[in-house]
Amino acid sequence: VRPELVVRPDFARAADLGVTSAAIADTLRIATAGDYDQGLAKLNLAQRQVPVVVRLPQDARGDLALLSQLPVPGARGPVPLGNVATLALES
DSSP, rough: OEEEEEEEHHHHHHHTOOOOHHHHHHHHHHTTOOOOOGGGGEEOOSEEEEEEEEOOOOGGGGHHHHHHEEEOOOOTOOOEEETTTEEEEEE
């Protein structure tokens, strides 16, 4: 059984900063699992293309302090995730 990351957005604070719930979800998805296949950069080799997956190391994915510092796109620039959501690990 793996712990589950629970995200509770502060919708009022997020709205003030121009951060959408989709931006919060995308930031965490990319940091923990990587982007969708169509969004991945590709390394062009002679015979094929290799998708380049970028994500946090396994031990960093459970570090709530680190995750809360991830930048989330806002209307006036990036905002730390911890400013617009509360994170918790539940098993």
